[in-house]
Amino acid sequence: MGEKAVPDDAWYGIHTCRSLENFDAAGEVLPLSIVSAIVRLKAACAAANEQLGLLDPDCASAIRKACRAILAGGYDDQFPIDIFQAGSGTSTQMNVNEVIANLAAVELGGQRGDRRRVHPNDHVNKGQSTNNIFPSAIRLAAVELNRHLAKAVAGLVASLEEKADAFAQVPKSGRTHLQDAVPITLGQEFAAYARSLEKARARLAAAADTLLEIGVGGNAVGTGINTPPAFRSLIVAALNQSTGFSFRVAENGVEITQFMTDMGQMSASLRLLAMDLLKMTNDLRLLASGPYTGIAEIRLPPVEPGSSIMPGKVNPSICEAANMACIQVAGYDAAVAMACGLGQLELNTHMPLIGANLIKAFEVLTRTVTMLDMRCIRGIEADAAVCQRNFESSAGLATILNPALGYDRVAALVKEGLASGKNLKTLVLEKQLMNKAALDELLAGAFGPNES
Template structure:
């Protein structure tokens, strides 16, 4: 047995490794696009195999494929969709031709596996042909976008679920830290008191919005142009096939897919992928913000706020013994930035199609699918390896609150803005506490102070202490109790 077999195409002949399931079209792509070392995303491979599976069944129902060839192609497609022969999908993710090289790589692998199942030798395309049988009634221009939508649906839903898991982890911390009073900050300067639980509640709400947006945008991906062939008109695809193939793919994938009313639109316009990417970017923005806050709140432990403790995950330094770095939030921020950059690439590619086709879907596929997968993994690591293990440093929280001058804001309704400002200045320069100065000047009693500065009053809407000190407020309004 020789090490190669010779295959032909319109450009001539080429030797192909005898054991390879791919053929001459893939060989040319390997030479033309040997640029990145990145292969096609496994979910896109799976979806393309399912598209071929559906097409074979629809072609058989339309009377275009024999039962034997149909069964062989379907079996081969089922195997590839399940992860077999993954090492035979070898074309580079960065390729010209709007995905033709990926489509042909799949066609050739399925054809040669089908030939093998029928008892033939690889390369005997008289038995099963990559184009005449596997690609029958199809074009790259309807199979590739359809497969990209199917793959994106799976990954979008998984990311939505991952964000739900992160939301749950944040909500658990919201409840755990509900009674932990701390110093709130705006523009990195002391502001008003909040609870640590309130801070985590804001994180949970942001992630909840991401979860819902991603869950809903999946619906926008369900319309497909399968059956539209090259430009969306359906030339060379019999009507019986066109109506049947979407139903077959719906059954195979279990997804609520629908044939587009205007398949020309879906063949040339890729704005839905930019829409999905935009929501993924929004999720990345929130992850970036949350991770940055956690790094700041945990910084120190001696030279920073250190209001929370992150779970230690690995030694932080090769020279400084005992140092532990916030490695999970740092990873989260890097992934978030990568996702934001990928969105720019996706938008550029989606907007650069000409006339009846967007040639740059391979770039969209590579960036969108990898970003979806990467962000889902990141959200889960963030939830389980970081958020779940956070603890509060309550003494540190109270220390910064006690040493700050922010509490004076709660006195403004009682003593006025100018007098409160003067108190803040004196407290800062005298190194006396605000409470000491207020009581010494007779601006309020110990009892009134305790009522105004109850934690539950300081972190809720309204004037702190107003219910019990209503009379004092009325006198303040009338000018009768300026102290």
């Protein structure tokens, strides 16, 4: 394609320069976590090629040293390729190859662009194709990020369980269809939130396990053309040694090159976590509504003034920020799901979008979960008096009274209570339908076998 000037201060080369001219639709560079994962794979490939006698030991050593330098963070500005590029990610793959090659060439006493010492294709990319390096890098990056997200979720679960214990003896009215329902404790509500997130974390772990199967070394279509039979297993062994994970060679190299469904499963698991968080934070907003004209059974920690015009107003700002983050994650997943289904024949050509959106979802959720834990959940307080009043006033108590008084009699009490403003407990005692001890015993059993 002819000659092109490369900036003197650039560690990348001519392929990257062409890509910078061609692609700018997103206006945003590919996440560095994917770049870093590609670099880790390059180091593992260099080790495998050296073991097979296909790469000179000095060259392989220089490549690995270049990879370590990049991973240390000193060259982050050398990976400027836009997210929306060629669908396999070739521009980013070659960008990485060029930076590694130039760093390695200098390490061996040459200069940037000295392809005779270290060639970006013949040496750094030996036995590799973007078609399998790029999706393998997405998998590696996602597995690493899932470890951080899982830790954040575990912290949030612990905080919710602490609140469940603290609120275990706080009775309140349950609500279904936003109407009064049978009694529940505030602790039971928070225990349910904790359990939902434990299940979300288990879904993420299951999805992450599928991502441990990688196609690196499969080359253009997954058949491993131009590579020795042992190449893939040696790459995986080197990668596992450097990362501490347990990656495994793909059972079917052609399948894993064509189908991005494993990534779609991870994205869907992230969306489901987001939906659980969305439900929980909306519950918290309702339970904290008021403080005088709403439910007001809990108090959220105040984090900022809520209004520029209403003095003293405090809004559920953290929950609202979390709402928006969760909606954004759902959008990321919608794009990933569509892209996963748009592969053609031997290759999916939407991998940069899949990778970028998956990484963004991980990062947004990790920050959101941490924010919720630190700035909201840990500071929640119960208004036990309001909870008790709502518990005693709830029409849901009628269900508890059914076995003792019968449906028709209790229905009449409910109608009378609505007309008189008296709660069911008061009416039962006034009409001497039950004595106080029997009524208290009946109500105490309303919260299930796990509550006193």
